[in-house]
Amino acid sequence: MERHRDDIGARTGMWLFLFTEILLFGGLFMLYSMFRMQHGAEFHKAAENLNRIAGTTNTLVLITSSLAMALSIAAIRRGRKAASVALQATTVLLGCVFLLIKYFEWSTEIGRGIYPNSPALLKLDHGEILFYGLYFVMTGLHGLHVIIGISVISFMLVSTAKGNITSTDHVRLENSGLYWHFVDTIWVYLFPLFYLVT
Amino acid sequence: MNPGKTEQLKTENKNGEMTYILAWAMLVALTAITVGVYTLHLGTAGVAIALVIASLKAGVILLFFMHLRQESRFLQSVFLLPVFLLGAIIGLTFIDVWYR
Amino acid sequence: MNESGIQPGFYAAPGSRTGIFSWIFSTDHKRIGLLYLFSIFSFFAVGVCFGLLMRLELIAPGRTIVGPSTYNAFFTLHGVIMIFLFVIPGIPVSLGNFFMPLQIGARDVAFPRINLLSWWFYITGGLLALLSLFTGHGPPDTGWTFYAPYSIRTGTNVVLAVSAAFVLGMSSILTGLNFITTIHRMRAPGMTWFRMPLFVWSVYATAWVQILATPILGITLLLVIIERLFGVGFFDPAKGGDPILYQHLFWTYSHPAVYIMILPAMGVVTEIIPVFSRRTVFGYKAIAFSSMAIASVGYFVWGHHMFTSGMSDVARVVFSFITFIVAIPSGVKVFNWVASMYKGSIRVDAPLLFVLAFIFLFSIGGLTGLILGALATNIQVHGTYFVVGHFHYVIFGGAVFAFFGGLHYWFPKITGRMYNEKRARLAWLFLFIGFNALYFPMFILGWEGMPRRYYDYLPKFQPLNVVSTVGSWIVATGLILLFANLLRSARKGAAAGPNPWGGTTLEWQTSSPPPHENFGEIPVITQGPYIYNPSKGKGHGTA
Ligand code: HEM
Ligand SMILES: [Cu+2]
Numbered sequence: 001m002e003r004h005r006d007d008i009g010a011r012t013g014m015w016l017f018l019f020t021e022i023l024l025f026g027g028l029f030m031l032y033s034m035f036r037m038q039h040g041a042e043f044h045k046a047a048e049n050l051n052r053i054a055g056t057t058n059t060l061v062l063i064t065s066s067l068a069m070a071l072s073i074a075a076i077r078r079g080r081k082a083a084s085v086a087l088q089a090t091t092v093l094l095g096c097v098f099l100l101i102k103y104f105e106w107s108t109e110i111g112r113g114i115y116p117n118s119p120a121l122l123k124l125d126h127g128e129i130l131f132y133g134l135y136f137v138m139t140g141l142h143g144l145h146v147i148i149g150i151s152v153i154s155f156m157l158v159s160t161a162k163g164n165i166t167s168t169d170h171v172r173l174e175n176s177g178l179y180w181h182f183v184d185t186i187w188v189y190l191f192p193l194f195y196l197v198t
Numbered sequence: 199m200n201p202g203k204t205e206q207l208k209t210e211n212k213n214g215e216m217t218y219i220l221a222w223a224m225l226v227a228l229t230a231i232t233v234g235v236y237t238l239h240l241g242t243a244g245v246a247i248a249l250v251i252a253s254l255k256a257g258v259i260l261l262f263f264m265h266l267r268q269e270s271r272f273l274q275s276v277f278l279l280p281v282f283l284l285g286a287i288i289g290l291t292f293i294d295v296w297y298r
Numbered sequence: 299m300n301e302s303g304i305q306p307g308f309y310a311a312p313g314s315r316t317g318i319f320s321w322i323f324s325t326d327h328k329r330i331g332l333l334y335l336f337s338i339f340s341f342f343a344v345g346v347c348f349g350l351l352m353r354l355e356l357i358a359p360g361r362t363i364v365g366p367s368t369y370n371a372f373f374t375l376h377g378v379i380m381i382f383l384f385v386i387p388g389i390p391v392s393l394g395n396f397f398m399p400l401q402i403g404a405r406d407v408a409f410p411r412i413n414l415l416s417w418w419f420y421i422t423g424g425l426l427a428l429l430s431l432f433t434g435h436g437p438p439d440t441g442w443t444f445y446a447p448y449s450i451r452t453g454t455n456v457v458l459a460v461s462a463a464f465v466l467g468m469s470s471i472l473t474g475l476n477f478i479t480t481i482h483r484m485r486a487p488g489m490t491w492f493r494m495p496l497f498v499w500s501v502y503a504t505a506w507v508q509i510l511a512t513p514i515l516g517i518t519l520l521l522v523i524i525e526r527l528f529g530v531g532f533f534d535p536a537k538g539g540d541p542i543l544y545q546h547l548f549w550t551y552s553h554p555a556v557y558i559m560i561l562p563a564m565g566v567v568t569e570i571i572p573v574f575s576r577r578t579v580f581g582y583k584a585i586a587f588s589s590m591a592i593a594s595v596g597y598f599v600w601g602h603h604m605f606t607s608g609m610s611d612v613a614r615v616v617f618s619f620i621t622f623i624v625a626i627p628s629g630v631k632v633f634n635w636v637a638s639m640y641k642g643s644i645r646v647d648a649p650l651l652f653v654l655a656f657i658f659l660f661s662i663g664g665l666t667g668l669i670l671g672a673l674a675t676n677i678q679v680h681g682t683y684f685v686v687g688h689f690h691y692v693i694f695g696g697a698v699f700a701f702f703g704g705l706h707y708w709f710p711k712i713t714g715r716m717y718n719e720k721r722a723r724l725a726w727l728f729l730f731i732g733f734n735a736l737y738f739p740m741f742i743l744g745w746e747g748m749p750r751r752y753y754d755y756l757p758k759f760q761p762l763n764v765v766s767t768v769g770s771w772i773v774a775t776g777l778i779l780l781f782a783n784l785l786r787s788a789r790k791g792a793a794a795g796p797n798p799w800g801g802t803t804l805e806w807q808t809s810s811p812p813p814h815e816n817f818g819e820i821p822v823i824t825q826g827p828y829i830y831n832p833s834k835g836k837g838h839g840t841a
Contacts, residue, residue, distance in 0.1 A: 019276075071218055
């Protein structure tokens with residue numbers, strides 16, 4: 001049976017999936033709003049301790065990775081396979097850099113004895129406990145999405161190299177791009193909510 | 199109905215590399231602004247400004263990187279649905295927590 | 299062709315796989331629909347057994363067959379299975395999968411492989427739920443709502459049960475996005491939005507609820523797991539958290555989930571009524587729009603489950619008010635159905651009997667829902683058997699009766715054979731009488747103050763509890779009759795022909811059972827469905 005091909009349909013499916021992702025994170029944004037409303041001052045105090053340089057760097061890293069992703073699709077559309085592969089590799093690499101920086105940030109906090117349910121954390125005010133709880137859960141869930149994104153794009157990279165993704169048939173790559181940009185968008189909100197709440 | 203060929207072409211994204219690079223520059227600039235505003239320590243107003251800037255950034259990503267500009271009218275209109283819904287969920291819960 | 303003159307249709311699909319593998323790896327929407335049908339009814343049987351066991355325990359006060367902790371596990375698993383493994387997937391994944399593509403004139407859904415994947419997620423979730431029974435420190439005992447803080451503190455096997463519900467949620471999301479894309483992209487030429495059968499509209503509205511509500515459940519369940527493993531403290535007042543926020547998150551999903559259950563059932567009802575009254579549907583657009591209206595307003599009423607939770611007064615009044623608004627589109631539908639039958643030439647076969655039962659039972663469920671939606675009366679009956687009576691009337695009397703109606707209505711199309719009408723009516727009679735005996739006493743018991751979720755009760759409640767338990771046996775008999783009849787007829791029934799009811803929607807224009815890929819040639823649509831006056835045309839086909 002000839003496979004029914006419908007690129008618009010495929011993209012529609014991906015967008016609908018992203019809607020579900022918005023609402024998945026949405027539940028956490030709801031909790032964030034309620035807790036921040038009740039504990040504004042403590043949120044401020046806790047946020048002071050996060051590393052703003054790391055957060056800003058990571059923002060730039062993700063934005064740039066998104067650019068590479070978008071360019072890789074433009075490249076394959078023009079049939080420039082090698083360029084597309086290189087740009088996808090850049091995206092993957094920058095994704096890994098993001099995770100690495102995140103890893104160092106988490107290690108610092110854990111090194112200070114701050115992690116969910118830790119004795120040092122429980123001594124702090126309620127608002128600070130909640131702030132760090134949200135911080136770990138939300139950046140953790142986001143990090144998980146970054147990992148998934150990296151895996152998917154690596155897979156696409158191989159497909160492109162093998163010639164399965166071409167200038168006329170690349171909706172899979174486009175959909176992976178949509179996912180990656182979405183992950184970037186979530187970070188666009190996480191960054192101010194955790195690093196800039198003062 | 200087989201999706202018409204013309205329809206397929208209309209929504210084919212024609213963004214050039216330049217569009218992407220400009221979008222990226224805008225994002226970098228907005229990041230710089232939001233960090234700059236942070237250093238002024240404006241309190242709650244600062245958080246509001248940061249969120250507005252974040253939404254601008256999200257808009258740039260959506261319109262240019264994710265090509266929402268060229269997508270079908272259906273997608274453009276329903277995109278606001280989950281966003282609006284999330285607002286409503288937060289709003290209604292807010293009514294509870296605020297007046298408690 | 300076999301000895302009875304029935305084409306094998308898609309049952310003889312070409313393909314390299316044979317036997318069971320030609321089903322569990324099939325991407326044909328009809329095969330997946332049947333896979334789902336058998337899977338969900340297998341779980342339904344398990345859920346019914348738990349229900350019967352609970353009723354048996356409640357035949358007399360005090361310990362009858364099980365003690366309190368076993369009873370807690372019973373109602374938890376009964377609830378989890380009935381909700382997450384039976385009614386939520388329910389009509390869309392089975393009848394919807396089978397008939398929605400047929401009704402819009404498509405050869406399959408937009409993403410056939412994702413369709414199959416969703417079934418695998420479903421089975422994985424189901425197995426995890428069953429596994430939670432036998433592993434860890436005892437089966438979960440939280441109720442299907444997994445309320446914090448108890449779900450975070452109890453030593454029982456909550457993580458596994460919650461993971462099961464999470465995986466089932468992913469399955470539901472995949473079905474939803476698949477169906478929306480299908481309805482947008484795969485309609486036959488001329489099948490404009492307002493020419494679609496109303497069952498398709500209802501599946502469409504349901505799919506939106508599935509993708510926009512289920513993620514909230516996903517994050518809620520994920521948080522239960524995270525809380526249990528790491529103790530973050532979002533729902534723990536000792537750490538500044540707030541258990542009421544758990545309830546907000548949970549009901550933000552679980553009230554809309556009620557519409558995932560009931561909207562497709564309303565769609566089935568709307569298909570059956572015109573065919574068995576030989577009249578066009580009264581108020582096509584009103585019904586289509588009311589589906590969408592129910593789906594959207596239904597998002598904003600979740601707080602009516604939390605009137606006694608400690609929520610603020612303002613929020614209680616707001617939620618109570620919006621709840622009354624949702625009743626309007628549901629009322630619109632009931633009036634449209636009744637008006638559609640008015641002056642029709644009604645033919646009271648089993649499908650219509652189930653529909654009539656649906657309208658009756660659902661109306662009782664809906665009206666008692668208003669008592670629960672009103673703030674003042676809710677306080678009186680909250681947490682009592684009144685609630686148990688109410689939601690069984692809505693879900694079992696509503697959704698499940700309509701499901702049974704749909705099963706009979708489409709049985710000849712699915713199997714190519716006719717079921718035995720006399721036995722079907724007998725089963726219906728048992729179910730209808732048994733149902734009311736089983737659940738009506740619960741309204742009285744609840745009004746008098748018998749609390750739900752206890753294995754025991756005050757002796758003064760016994761007479762009505764006995765009636766209820768006897769009712770459960772009658773229902774069980776009815777269920778056995780119904781399924782025995784259908785299973786037997788699937789092998790022995792007389793050939794049904796392509797269009798035994800004279801339906802005017804597209805599924806009746808192809809052979810029974812439909813061939814692989816549904817249609818020889820994709821039909822072209824020139825007018826709406828449900829046209830029974832020959833001078834006005836033939837709807838989507840021969841009326
Ligand atoms: C023969 C069929 C059934 C029987 C005998 C039955 C019986 C019961 C009883 C006695 C309870 C109350 C337990 C308590 O509060 O102590 C209950 C709860 C419940 N039932 Fe059923 N039921 C049946 C079918 C169904 C169906 C078809 C559904 C949904 C599709 C359903 C969904 C539920 C749910 C969600 C609960 C609440 C569980 C909880 O409190 O956590 N039941 N059932
Ligand atoms: Cu509700």
